[in-house]
Amino acid sequence: MSLHLSYRAEPENPWFSWQYVRDNSDTILAALREHASLTARAVLIAAVVALPLAVAAYWFRSLAGPILALTGVLYTIPSLALFAFLAPYLGIGVITVLSVVVLYALLVIVRNAVAGLSQVPPEVREAAEGMGYGRWGRLFRIELPLALPGILTGLRLATVSTVALVTVGVVVGRGGLGQLIFAGFQNNFYKAQIMTGTVLCVLLALVLDLVLAGVGRLLTPWLRGRAG
DSSP, rough: OOOOOOOOOOOOSOOOOOOHHHHHHHHHHHHHHHHHHHHHHHHHHHHHHHHHHHHHHHHOHHHHHHHHHHHHHHSSSOOHHHHHHHHHHOSSSSHHHHHHHHHHHHHHHHHHHHHHHOOOOOOOOHHHTTTTTHHHIIIIIIIIHHHHHHHHHHHHHHHHHHHHHHHHGGGTTTTTTTHHOOOOOOOOTTTTHHHHHHHHHHHHHHHHHHHHHHHHHHHOOOOOOOOO
């Protein structure tokens, strides 16, 4: 009678490897910094463009449909097609990536900002007019602060979606953590590299979302009091 001993060999291509993380920590951190920087810049630029569009749609109802339709159409364009269209004009690099992700973030921010402004009670607007506020004074002193929860919701959604979309920037050489993921596919489907980039993308999205949620709580103390 023979005795057969069996053992489970260490997988040659594990889904995660601390050795890979240690050996490539500089590359990973550089990709993470680039990813966070691209995301922050894209959301900031999108907010600067989207908020005036939302105010215009709020003030002039005839513009609401075209503005939302235009941002909606931009949102439906496949990201790879948009990169292919813009790259010949903007070149390969950061500007192309920012342009693409900003266009995708516009719809989310505009729609939520318009919804937030539209939910300001009419009696509040009338009271502000009675107190002598003009259109701009009413906007900055009354309407935008009350619409802030909706605006922040749009910013949070845009930030999370931008973290995911930045990875596609790898097609023009600026994908942040997408560089790790794509390199993993090129490196004989190296799972540890792919998983590291993926997990860091998820963690970055969660961290940025929590930061914006905390900012929202600081800027809307009246909501905390109402909840209590």
